[in-house]
Amino acid sequence: DGGITQSPKYLFRKEGQNVTLSCEQNLNHDAMYWYRQDPGQGLRLIYYSQIVNDFQKGDIAEGYSVSREKKESFPLTVTSAQKNPTAFYLCASTERDYGYTFGSGTRLTVV
Amino acid sequence: GQQVMQIPQYQHVQEGEDFTTYCNSSTTLSNIQWYKQRPGGHPVFLIQLVKSGEVKKQKRLTFQFGEAKKNSSLHITATQTTDVGTYFCAGPRQLTFGSGTQLTVLP
Numbered sequence: 001d002g003g004i005t006q007s008p009k010y011l012f013r014k015e016g017q018n019v020t021l022s023c024e025q026n027l028n029h030d031a032m033y034w035y036r037q038d039p040g041q042g043l044r045l046i047y048y049s050q051i052v053n054d055f056q057k058g059d060i061a062e063g064y065s066v067s068r069e070k071k072e073s074f075p076l077t078v079t080s081a082q083k084n085p086t087a088f089y090l091c092a093s094t095e096r097d098y099g100y101t102f103g104s105g106t107r108l109t110v111v
Numbered sequence: 112g113q114q115v116m117q118i119p120q121y122q123h124v125q126e127g128e129d130f131t132t133y134c135n136s137s138t139t140l141s142n143i144q145w146y147k148q149r150p151g152g153h154p155v156f157l158i159q160l161v162k163s164g165e166v167k168k169q170k171r172l173t174f175q176f177g178e179a180k181k182n183s184s185l186h187i188t189a190t191q192t193t194d195v196g197t198y199f200c201a202g203p204r205q206l207t208f209g210s211g212t213q214l215t216v217l218p
Contacts, residue, residue: 044208101156
C-alpha cells in the first residue's frame, strides 16, 4: 500500500541537541511538506518542497532545516536554535495540490 | 497573508444531534479542503471544494462552499461516537489550516 512513513514515532531531545525526523513516501508525489502541531492547535507549515533539490521556508522555519535529495525522502532537522521544539510533527505529500496524505507523525519532547 | 478562521473551537453534542463547523477566510479561496483528525492521530483528507456555491455529501456529512468562495461549512447529521475528532478546513497554498473544531459526542 502506498503511503507516508514517519520515524521515529516518539523522540526525546536533550537541550542543545540536533535531531532529525525521517519522512519517506512511496506515492510518487512531487510535493512534500512538514507541519508542526501544538496541543489543541491547528497545523503550521515549517518547510515544503515541490521538487527534488528545491525547498522553501514556511511560516515557522526558524530553528529547522530540511533537505530533498530524493523524491521519496524529506527529512527534517530540529536544530538547537529551535527554542521550543516540543510538538507533534507531521509530514505530508500531495500530487497537484489535491488531497494531502499525512504520515502518522513524530512526537518530539525536550528532556 | 491568507488566514483561515474556524468556529467553534469546541463542540459537545449528544449522540444523534447534528453538528456544524464554519470556516471563514480573509481572502477568496481557489479551493478549500476538509480534514478529520482523530484523537492521537493524523489528519485524513475528507473532501475538496472548488466551485462557488458547491455542495457535496458523503453519507451523513454535507460540505458547502460559499458563493463568494470565502467561507465553507461542514455539517454532520445525527452524530455518532465514531465522528469524534477535530475537523480542520484548509485553504490552498500549502494548506493554510484553520484552528479546527474539536467534536465530542456524548453517548
